[in-house]
Amino acid sequence: MRIGSVLLSLLLLGGCAQVRTVPVSGERPGPGAPHPRFGTPRHFDADLLRFRLAGTQRGAPGPRLPAIPPPRHVDCRQHKCVALTFDDGPAEYTGHVLDLLAAHHARATFFLLGQMITNETQDFVRRMAAEGHEIGNHSWDHASLPGLSPDGLRRELDRTQEAVRKASGVRMRLMRPPYGATNKAVDDETKQTGLAQILWAVDTLDWLNRNPTVIAQRSAAAKPGDIVLMHDIHPTTVQALPRLLDELDHKGFTYVTVSELLGDPTPGRKYTNR
Numbered sequence: 001m002r003i004g005s006v007l008l009s010l011l012l013l014g015g016c017a018q019v020r021t022v023p024v025s026g027e028r029p030g031p032g033a034p035h036p037r038f039g040t041p042r043h044f045d046a047d048l049l050r051f052r053l054a055g056t057q058r059g060a061p062g063p064r065l066p067a068i069p070p071p072r073h074v075d076c077r078q079h080k081c082v083a084l085t086f087d088d089g090p091a092e093y094t095g096h097v098l099d100l101l102a103a104h105h106a107r108a109t110f111f112l113l114g115q116m117i118t119n120e121t122q123d124f125v126r127r128m129a130a131e132g133h134e135i136g137n138h139s140w141d142h143a144s145l146p147g148l149s150p151d152g153l154r155r156e157l158d159r160t161q162e163a164v165r166k167a168s169g170v171r172m173r174l175m176r177p178p179y180g181a182t183n184k185a186v187d188d189e190t191k192q193t194g195l196a197q198i199l200w201a202v203d204t205l206d207w208l209n210r211n212p213t214v215i216a217q218r219s220a221a222a223k224p225g226d227i228v229l230m231h232d233i234h235p236t237t238v239q240a241l242p243r244l245l246d247e248l249d250h251k252g253f254t255y256v257t258v259s260e261l262l263g264d265p266t267p268g269r270k271y272t273n274r
């Protein structure tokens with residue numbers, strides 16, 4: 001009897017242990033889990049921020065806008081740096097992208113469309129700023145900028161500067177021309193308004209090939225100093241992220257924002273990598 005109950009306990013314990021050790025999703029632990037190389041992350045509490053912002057709007061004490069972490073000084077001559085960039089949001093999958101980046105202590109750069117910043121998505125913009133990501137201007141509605149009048153061009157950029165400033169308090173210093181299309185008028189306007197033009201070295205073509213394996217392979221082929229182009233509006237890109245972050249981790253990459261990669265980018269100038 002006694003031996004039987006001991007055996008039964010062992011079986012139960014074994015069963016429990018087994019249940020605990022099998023990963024639920026087959027993927028990596030959530031954003032709060034300690035990172036194998038960097039330890040416990042500075043976990044961002046989106047609910048707390050939302051609560052504080054809501055409280056502030058009712059007149060209660062608290063910061064109205066997120067505290068933005070100080071810029072880091074990463075020496076990309078010493079480290080294998082890569083700048084992951086996500087265009088065309090903020091949108092419904094952006095929160096998931098931020099969770100995955102947090103789990104890898106990865107900073108990235110988001111090039112936002114002004115018209116995508118709504119009551120539903122503005123928390124993502126605040127969260128980007130609070131978690132140390134960089135925010136860049138991707139125009140108001142994805143217009144091809146070289147085709148616009150001088151007024152039209154200025155309006156595309158100014159309206160988005162204002163939308164991001166209102167949502168997060170951030171004054172953007174980077175822009176990415178939609179389709180990578182730029183010309184002398186765009187060079188002049190961005191120089192005048194203090195925006196560096198950020199293109200890319202690695203194009204994942206994630207808008208064309210909606211295949212997470214292919215997207216992860218293309219991103220993971222980045223060389224040190226590269227700027228990688230992706231879009232956080234496609235679920236397949238989000239599905240590619242765990243694998244590509246694992247691969248880049250394995251290769252020893254440090255994830256930096258575009259400004260961390262480039263140092264102090266010059267307004268008007270075009271960049272594809274470091």
Ligand code: NI
Nearest residue numbers: 087088178179
């Ligand atoms: Ni775009």
